[in-house]
Amino acid sequence: MKMLELDKDVVEISSKYGKSKDHLLRILQDLVAKKGYLTEKIVRDLAKDMNISPNEVYSVATFYSFIKTKPTGKYVIRICQTISCDLAGKEEIIKALEKELRIKCGQTTDDMLFTLETTNCMGMCDQGPAMLVNDEVYTKMDSIKAIELIREYKTK
Numbered sequence: 001m002k003m004l005e006l007d008k009d010v011v012e013i014s015s016k017y018g019k020s021k022d023h024l025l026r027i028l029q030d031l032v033a034k035k036g037y038l039t040e041k042i043v044r045d046l047a048k049d050m051n052i053s054p055n056e057v058y059s060v061a062t063f064y065s066f067i068k069t070k071p072t073g074k075y076v077i078r079i080c081q082t083i084s085c086d087l088a089g090k091e092e093i094i095k096a097l098e099k100e101l102r103i104k105c106g107q108t109t110d111d112m113l114f115t116l117e118t119t120n121c122m123g124m125c126d127q128g129p130a131m132l133v134n135d136e137v138y139t140k141m142d143s144i145k146a147i148e149l150i151r152e153y154k155t156k
């Protein structure tokens, strides 16, 4: 019987960290950097290669919003949904961006330019509502500022 081949990038990256569970997060980060996002096959191959269950891989991957498990846009917009930012008006920002980008939160625009998501507290609670565009943090946002910002990104 022919053995299904494991993805060679998966094997290479997990070997770099000694296939150790202690380094699972680093392995996943490197895989996302290399592959863009984690497909089901990558998760299965990694679990097999590290001799752990796919669920273990998924539970780490889904805990951290920066570990992508689906294709995302060039710019990933993340609006903080935690209490301070919620009270400061994050919902209006989400609604305004959904309208501007013509997508729902959790979706990606057809041109693959933007993905809109929520995230948990990023430690900017006294300057909320806070949002991220990829690694850039923006604070004291409102719907008008958020739309202006996204229009700037469109022209980058």
Ligand code: FES
Pocket: 080, 081, 082, 083, 084, 085, 086, 120, 121, 122, 123, 124, 125, 126, 128, 130
């Ligand atoms: S609650 Fe939004 S940054 Fe802390």
